[in-house]
Amino acid sequence: MTTTIIKLDHLQKKFGKFVALSDVSFTLETGQILGFLGPNGAGKSTTIRIILGLLKSSGGSVSVFGKDAWQNDAKIHPRIAYIPGDVNLWPNLSGGEIIDLLLRLNNQKHNQKTDELIKSFELDPKKKAHTYSRGNRQKVALIAALSQDVDLYIFDEPTAGLDPLNEQTFQTEVLKLKKAGKSVLLSSHILSEVERMCDSIVIIREGQVIASGSLAQLRHLSRIKIAVATATSMTDISNQVGVYDLTYKNTAHTKAVFTADRDALGMIMKTLAAKTILDIQSTSPTLEDLFLRYYGKQGAHYAD
Amino acid sequence: MQTSNRNAKYLLLTNLQQNLKFSLIWLILLLTMLASGASKLEAAFVGKASSSIAIVKILQAPSMMAMFGTIPRVATYNTAIVFAGVMVVFMIILQALWVMQLIIRNTCVQEENGLIEMIRALNVGRTAIITATLLELLIDSIIMSGFYFLLLFTIDMNGTNLYGDCLFALGMLSANLLFGSIALLFGQLTNNSRTASTLSYMFLLFTYLLRLVTDLKQQKLTWFSPIGWFEKVDFYTKNNLWELGLSLLVSILVISSAFIIGSNRDLGSSIISERAGRTTAASWLHSIPTLLWRTERYLFIGWLISAVIFGCVMGSMLNGVGDIVKTNSLYRKILDVGQINAANQSMILSFLGMYLSIFIALAAIAGVQIVFRLKRDDNFGYLSIIHAGKPTRITISASYYCFGLLVGGLVLSAGLLALFFTGNTVLNQPLPLRYLEHLLSASIPAVTSFIALGIAISGLWPRLSILFWIYMGSGLIVKVFRGLFDLPKQIDNLTPFGWITNVPLTAVSQMWLSVMIISTGVLFVLGIAGYRQQDLTL
């Protein structure tokens, strides 16, 4: 049985005259890992702060666990673990002290999981927080959040300061949460990161949700961009299933750029191989590519 | 030197712009104080021989001498001499509060923000930040003393001349350099703005106390206090030049050491090295109040120790305050022993009344600092994870606010107890305990109502904390100068300082006591409710 954990309905937020959020709606169901994707300044952190009851919305409604986020923050918060986008810590406390404090303030204890996390993230808990780099501060918050046993985890661009190895550790931990049936809201500006961990995606730009749905529904987002050069002309590739946005880079049609569905890759490769591949490059699309290619200003909706 | 300071010019321009509002407010405050001091005194002196003699008499009383500094003994007094006697110490303290903050903002705070790390990576020299800060200090001080000179020249007090006005302006300029350079040095010695500003304020308090004690007991020794150097210039009488030279020389020495340290130290580190922290938290660190104790305890203990020292020093002055009546032969002739003792005691009590407001102000600052830390910690983002956790906003804000009230109350009580009991060990005629009761029962509610005002402001209009400083600062200034100038009673009654005017001679009135207690409660609740409604911009 799934229940709704977070429900945003036409959320708006103004800072004075500046409209930070103009229309944000989405839901997060139990057990779902929802990726909240958008470029810098899109309004991800603002949305998350409203969900946490730190900011008061200027319009629309926000409910978390079926309760109003602003009115009932005291009832909601004990069931949430949160990592802010920019982690700042008391400069004169050590990392270990801060982890314990954050746990205790949520009625939890330093447990075996905490020690495991400290080890796997390779944090030195003895150092004072002012000596930590951005990544290390992030680790302190990650360890405190991940060693809690709560219903909802909210991560605001959690991997921004982490090196690839720790990023990997983080992804493993999120997958563990998913197995345990926890709900996760994860904001990011990197499409591939969200794809790897999440089962649904909400895309926000300029304070507005422009696309949302399950990973399957947004399949086209994960199309791979391919640039290829062949020995003989590949005119017939335009009829191939799963090839989109094809442009030839020369009149002989031996150089081409297109995007491809992942499940059609095998077939496409076979066709290309027949033409003798001279050079091939594939890249995952970036968020900017997506915006450029699929959405004008208006956007599109798949779920709801 | 050339390469170490490259591009200091751009830093200077940026800093000037960044601090424009801050410095402008201070400049206006200083000029207002100077202008009103000069014109009030001039008005009191002109054409009223009796009132001028009265003012000089008042100023020679020990409590006033302790507060404002000594006034030279000359045959005939004019406005200018009295002006220098009243204003020099006072203006130097205000200026020091300004320039010390300015220097620490430009060096430590920016270093903490990571701004300097970014700037240093550009084509900016190692000591360019110090150079730019010093230049800003110099520019601000030159503007300040230029206006001082213009004001003094315009008001043209009785007894002034061009040379005297000029020297006064120069004297205040070198006071800025002296205290600014001290803050600069402390900033290079430590790695955080908190320690640097605490050390700077401690230094200021120490120099003030040193001059206070020596002014009362042994005026030759006032030399040992940097503030004393400026007293000893004797503006408008002796106009001693070389005392200013001494202060300049010391400033240069201090500045050079700051440069030497600044060009050799690691960015973000201090000379005093640091121990590693704990692997796990102490078992008591499990709530917001204990978190505050963990983060603010040194500040709190520092305040407590300063209050006790201040109390002990002031207490040991009490016999000097009384002695003066005794040694005055005229009093001895016309009064019997009982009357002399009574007169002594009333002198002591009025001295206590005067300093009670200073104790209240210090305790209120200690408490309000913690209250305002709530918004500061919010802005730094320290609290964002905690806000998303179980502690509610009410728990968080009430913890900061109550801790602030507690710190204020304890700092005050410690100071007053030290004052009273040290006083009684040196007095031949110890003060009865009921005066201690008067002191505490009036001043504790006064401190809590000041702090509660800070609480309400922090909850309702967190950006307007300056309102608190204006209210308390002007109240204190009115209180301190009320003995000298005839100020309307209504002005005095606008702040708690006025509500406890006759304490400790009499107890605080029931009415004002209830006003203070009720306003503490109401303002506290307003602060909590306001914080509950705030957008937490993290």
Ligand SMILES: Nc1ncnc2c1ncn2[C@@H]1O[C@H](COP(=O)(O)OP(=O)(O)O)[C@@H](O)[C@H]1O
């Ligand atoms: N307190 C605030 N006052 C004014 N504008 C703000 C405030 N907080 C955020 N903004 C603006 O709202 C927009 C969204 O910011 P944010 O939610 O932090 O973006 P994101 O997290 O997606 O990068 C930005 O343009 C930002 O400048």
Ligand SMILES: [Mg+2]
């Ligand atoms: Mg953000």
